[in-house]
Amino acid sequence: MTPDAEFGYELLVCRYAELSWHPSEGPRPALVARQLGTRERRWDTVVIEVDPAAFERRRAFGERTIDSDLLHVVRGAPPEWTWYRDALPDPGYPWRYVRQAVHRAAGRDLIEKRRDGNRIQIRRVRPYPDWVERIVAVENKPDLDRSAADRLAEQLGHDIETGLADEAWLATETTGERVEPALLRELPVEAGILATDFSAGVDADAVDVAWHPSDLAPGSGERRDAETETLRLEIAERAYGKGWRSFHDTMRPDCRHFELRREGRALVPYCAAKEKVPTARECSGSCKEFSPEPPQWRTKGWPIEGGPGKGLTALLERRRERERDRIAPAGDD
Known part of the structure; x- marks a missing residue:
């Protein structure tokens, strides 16, 4: 039987995504994590669709998360020995914190470092790959009622406006019954809806697509700003290190x-x-x-x-x- 807690339901949705993602467009290689996001918004389930070859190059950097400070160093490390202040973009905060991140990155063999007089020089071990293709946010609500639909409409609307994710879904339990159409109409049309019935276990047949989502990625010729792209990568790195188990x-x-x-x-x-x-x-x-x-x-x-x-x-x-x-x-x- 399906666990009666939302937490248990969340784990089943994560396992479904791990086994059968993408629900409407066929298999895609992806990592699945839970309870990730930003200071303003935390997602129940996060699916990171990846480029397999680039993902293998990411794995060469180890199995642990590369946090935001380390990403600044690893992504900016040059191919030749360079003073770290010349090599890295201005962080917007004191350089002493960057220096600490340089030491941490070298301690994990993410970069190489050496001293040239009083200066710390760095160079990359290997280029950091562009391994993240798409980020998908899933909200899990097994018991969808009017108040829950209202809250989810606001949350999903925030996801659509910020454009941080490429796709947004709601997963809700049906247990063999239809989801009330009036409740679904409360949700943004851009969000997809997964109707789940895990009473017989978790597999592809346990989920139906009740509504297909819109692509939230910028259109042709447009790009996300650098801050948003960096934030997306930080979320993907946390998903890589944490997973959902x-x-x-x-x-x-x-x-x-x-x-x-x-x-x-x-x-x-x-x-x-x-x-x-x-x-x-x-x-x-x-x-x-x-x-x-x-x-x-x-x-x-x-x-x-x-x-x-x-x-x-x-x-x-x-x-x-x-x-x-x-x-x-x-x-x-």
Whole structure:
């Protein structure tokens, strides 16, 4: 059955997108993440459509997020040794922070650095690729009522106006019934609508396109401004490093009641004590049902070093890596 919490529904939408994106235009290589965005707007699900060959070149920079300060250094690093202030564009903030980012970038082998007298010189290890093709925002609302439709109309309208995403969707649960047409009419016509029924599990057949979205990318001859492009890349980098299975970072897999349960082709967290899919707020050390794993689970007879909680965390991380591996590079021309 479909998890009763919006959080659980969100995980199923993420898994669907990972398996079957794009819903109306056929398979596209993509990364999926959740709860990402800007200071003004956070998206439930984010789909980063990528160029496979460029994505492989991005992976050469490692598996961790390259944050905004590091991006400034990595993207601007020159092919030849250059004083970092001459090599990089003016950041608009004190250069001492750039210098700190230079040291961090070199520490992660993202660039090379050396001293020439009192000056720090840098050069690139390899060019940073243009790996992001499109960014798609999905809002998840399993129970769409009038008040939810009003809020979503405002949120989706913001996405359409800012042009930060290339496409915007609403995903809502039908469980075999039609979504009320009057509610759908409240939403911007530019936003697509996914009607989902995950009661039998997660696969391509569990989702129907109730409304096709408009392309929000600038038209022919137009370009997004540099600030927006940089912000899009920062979101994509966070998606690359985080993925959507990172809920173990904000929950307590070390609790004896924490489990992973299968929903078709998805694994979702489950609390055996409460018999439900918990939210990150519920699954915390302050929960009255929280019970740490007994020490003997981690020391005697358990086949995974660190106990079952560590094992579940490792499983989720391996699945994130497997999805990165699945985005195969393009063939030779």
